[in-house]
Amino acid sequence: MKRSDLELPDAPIDRLVGPIGRFLHVPAASGVVLLAAAAAALAIANSPWADGFEALWKTHLVVGLGDWVLDHSLRHWVSDGLMAVFFFVVGLEVKREIALGELREPRQAVLPVAAAIGGMVVPAALYLAQIEGDASRGWGIPMATDIAFVVGCLAVLGSRIPSGLRVMLLSVAIVDDIGAILVIAIGYTAHLSLGALAVAAVGLAAVVGLRFAGVRSIAVYTVVGIVVWVAFHESGVHATIAGVLLGLLTPTRPRVPEALAADIVRRASDLWFGDESSPSPAERASVAEAARESVAPLVRIERALHPWSAFVVMPIFALANAGVAIRGSLLTEPVALAIGIGLVIGKPIGILGMSWLAVRTGLARLPEGVDWAALLGGGVLSGIGFTMSLFIAGLALDAAQLDAAKTGVLAASLVAGALGMAILFWRFPTPQAAD
Helix, strand or coil: CCHHHCCCCCCHHHHCCHHHHHHHHCCHHHHHHHHHHHHHHHHHHCCCCHHHHHHHHHCEEEEEECCEEEEEEHHHHHHHHHHHHHHHHHHHHHHHHHHCCCCCCHHHHHHHHHHHHHHHHHHHHHHHHHCCHHHHHHHHHHHCCCHHHHHHHHHHHHHHCCHHHHHHHHHHHHHHHHHHHHHHHHHCCCCCCHHHHHHHHHHHHHHHHHHHCCCCCHHHHHHHHHHHHHHHHHHCCCCHHHHHHHHHCCCCCCCCCHHHHHHHHHHHHHHHCCCCCCCCHHHHHHHHHHHHHCCCHHHHHHHHHHHHHHHHHHHHHHHHHCCCCCCHHHHCCHHHHHHHHHHHHHHHHHHHHHHHHHHHCCCCCCCCCCCHHHHHHHHHHCCCCHHHHHHHHHHHCCHHHHHHHHHHHHHHHHHHHHHHHHHHHHHCCCCCCCC
16 A cells, blocks of 8 residues: 555645636635626626626525525525625634634734724724714625735735734734624614524534534534524524624634644555555555544634635625616715725824824734834725725615715725835835745
């Protein structure tokens, strides 16, 4: 037997080879696909096929069992159902950062947490200062940062961006996601059904119980997860919160310690190497199971779902929600202007202001290689709202104001992206030396 015959399972994304595999490994790729989907939605919304395209998303899909029926438009299924996968991945990312990443150590977490809070509070305050009446419900729209586009812009800038700024901006985006989740759960809940919430709580408790019982079946957790999603959908709390909570409940520790799994594989390899007899299927399966269980469920599931979230869910959401008939007058609508000011001006002011306060008080310090000019560029870049901003706009505003909000989000995200990249390119005109 050859050592190469000892095949161990990898996450799906790691098994991709060739151009497709390399494409999925490029951080800018998801941003490119998302941008293409948004451009397609805009193009169709301003074409002769606009009415048919809109009618498609208004088509109803009915799912039911007996007297219980869910009857909603395709757009609703995308925003409440498909986006639950996106929010599940967000929950996984938040859990990973808190348990294993930059937000694990309080000292390291102070700066991105402070920056993110400033980047949420100031844009919301600027919006509310300009808007009154029903449209004031849109205060959460300019709070969001689209992590896919931010990562994409940083990837385009390449090695000229210091690693400290990359980590800082990604941590800010994660904290921003936490804030957006709270905004959706608290700020945009119209009514509450305590009975449905009780069912959701039982479902979440069942997930914890299954974990302690040692249940490993993905199918079992999927069924329970669907029950939790339906319960949240019927409770009045936005259904995507179910995805976040399920992500947060995912274990971060492997069932088999990595050192033990490595020892098992090494011993098996030593035993079989050079032996004329091949390992039995049961022996091979045992070693493969040890290797698989040495990877934390959170890491394994995140690797499996992240491509689907980035390259399927988010583009479909963009197709369903980014289309708007472009009219110059929409840019001058109060809602559009308030969103634009919040994202393009409020974001960098809030991020820089709170960061300066954290550094000034000695609670934090700037990352290595990052100065205030670099943080300004990063703060402006964080004004790319897009996915989460469009999502919150759909929750907060009625049809009469939604087109103006979409126009404001798209225009502001374009300006923030271009201006942020220009500032960072000016600050870092040459690539950084490799670490």
